[in-house]
Amino acid sequence: MQAKAEFLRALASLFYPPACAVCSANLQAGEYLCAGCNAKLTRIIPPFCAKCSEPFTAAISDAFTCANCAHRRLYFNAAVAVYRSRGIVRQILLDFKYGRQVHLRHLIAAWLVAGLNDERLRNATFDIVVPVPLHPARERERGFNQSALIAELLSAHAALPVRPVLERTRYTMTQTAFDRAERMQNLRGAFRLRKTGDVRGLRVLLVDDVLTTGSTLSACARVLKTAGARSVHAATAARA
Ligand SMILES: [Zn+2]
Ligand SMILES: [Zn+2]
Numbered sequence: 001m002q003a004k005a006e007f008l009r010a011l012a013s014l015f016y017p018p019a020c021a022v023c024s025a026n027l028q029a030g031e032y033l034c035a036g037c038n039a040k041l042t043r044i045i046p047p048f049c050a051k052c053s054e055p056f057t058a059a060i061s062d063a064f065t066c067a068n069c070a071h072r073r074l075y076f077n078a079a080v081a082v083y084r085s086r087g088i089v090r091q092i093l094l095d096f097k098y099g100r101q102v103h104l105r106h107l108i109a110a111w112l113v114a115g116l117n118d119e120r121l122r123n124a125t126f127d128i129v130v131p132v133p134l135h136p137a138r139e140r141e142r143g144f145n146q147s148a149l150i151a152e153l154l155s156a157h158a159a160l161p162v163r164p165v166l167e168r169t170r171y172t173m174t175q176t177a178f179d180r181a182e183r184m185q186n187l188r189g190a191f192r193l194r195k196t197g198d199v200r201g202l203r204v205l206l207v208d209d210v211l212t213t214g215s216t217l218s219a220c221a222r223v224l225k226t227a228g229a230r231s232v233h234a235a236t237a238a239r240a
Helices: 002-015 087-097 102-115 136-142 146-158 180-187 215-226
Strands: 078-084 128-131 166-168 191-193 203-211 231-239
Touching (some): 078 102, 078 203, 102 231, 166 215, 180 215
Antiparallel strands (some): 166 191
16 A cells, blocks of 8 residues: 555656645755745744753743653653744644655654754764654554654665664553653553564664653653664654
8 A cells, every 4th residue: 555655656757747735836856845834844843851852932942840750760861842833834734644645754854853952962973863653553553654654764864874773562541631740641651662672772763753741752862772772862853
């Protein structure tokens, strides 16, 4: 199904010029959004939490504590999110993940590549890229793992190998209805290192499409660090 959609798209691109993923305006080759739609995206800019990228209102920008990080341990070194998951960004992520518009991975991966420029990632070195895994049953249901698709494109851009060393062992309920504490509880023991995975001494770049509270990324980082990873940074396209 995925291969067929890819094929049809490749075929279509022979006859039609590239079009904006949102408004269908004509584009140059290699572009995914027109300038008008691109201008509507909300980039996450300082001030934000250095750990979890939660944007701060200017009024509390001098505070050292982030409400999202308070009273819990997040196991990643830092998690970068490039855009707010609102409007066009949110719609594109939903179309990609639930609408089977697999071609949108190119646009979303381009956002992640922009995230590599964040100083928290720019100043770090990575040995491997690790996608956040889906439970096998959910992956079958969806047809693909969205994080794996964008991790592959990111790895090609950054010349880093992708190593899907994590697996999801529990078919957890969807996180959306849960608050922060419930999310962490829901994820307890949900991930583990694959038997063939060895991350000892490695600096990991963890990849996911969306960061909500950071609980999923933290649960993955915890497994990786327990298995001996030297550092775990996370890159996501958008923050809820
Ligand atoms: Zn457009
Ligand atoms: Zn935070």
